[in-house]
Amino acid sequence: MIELAVFDMAGTTVDDHGIVYVALQDAVEETGAPVATADLQEWMGADKVSAITALMALGGQEATQQRVAAAFVRFRELLVERYAATPPVALPGVAAAIATLRERGIKVALTTGFDDDVAHPLLESLGWAVGADAGSTVDAVVTTSDVSAGRPAPYMIHRAMEKTGVINVRKVLAAGDTVVDVQAGRNAGGISVGVLTGKLSRDDLAAHSHDYILTGVVEVPELAETQRPA
Structure with missing residues (x-):
């Protein structure tokens, strides 16, 4: 047992409601890195700092500690805003x-x-x-x-x-x-x-x-x- x-x-x-997927994609794409659906699926469920780092790099953006930290802050802002609208x-x-x-x-x-x-x-x-x-x-x-x-x-x-x-x-x-x-x-x-x-x-x-x-x-x-x- x-x-x-x-x-x-x-x-x-x-x-x-799929909000975490969209918030993560939007936060990464705001850095200038396009996010492919397959890449997003691969990194969903991982810790979000690691996911942002990987997705930025896959999208051709330099994933410096400062840029990743800023994107993570933006991800959390988007998540809170959208969870408030659609709990x-x-x-x-x-x-x-x-x-x-x-x-x-x-x-x-x-x-x-x-x-x-x-x-x-x-x-x-x-x-x-x-x-x-x-x-x-x-x-x-x-x-x-x-x-x-x-x-x-x-x-x-x-x-x-x-x-x-x-x-x-x-x-x-x-x-x-x-x-x-x-x-x-x-x-x-x-x-x-x-x-x-x-x-x-x-x-x-x-x-x-x-x-x-x-x-x-x-x-x-x-x-x-x-x-x-x-």
Whole structure:
């Protein structure tokens, strides 16, 4: 039986109406770097500083620390502005699925390519509380502020294990809607799951090493008895 389910936020548990994609693309293109759709898809789910750095370079712009920092500030401005106009909402059935997992004694953590200053206000806007008590929504949240590198590095998943006291990585399921989510799950050594609630197709996700492709997090409780082979 799994002991911990680790879920991405935007596109996996939260419907942000695709705003993070558009805000990232707009912030990078304001630097003069065109953003190809395939490149944007490759870098979605990664920490946003790394994504901006890569996308600027791919678009032929010099990605100096100062320019990247300015583009990141602009990304956050655009995100806050657009989230205020069109607030994110929980994807259908996700809250119930999370509650089902926790009722069965399975801890649930959220990870994200956002830093603390973006992630925690987003959760507050949803009314989602974090903690081990019965009144909370999830047991832990890990952002890029907590680790030295974001996805596809496995560090956020491992940090979620630390926060929830889970020590056997084979009993950890990690699910997300982007390529780097699937890669991080594989790199972490647990059960890697792609979900189809984001922008990518089944074929897009299946092209990368994974254990399952699901329509969404709502199906994860059905995998509760799963454990990655030794």
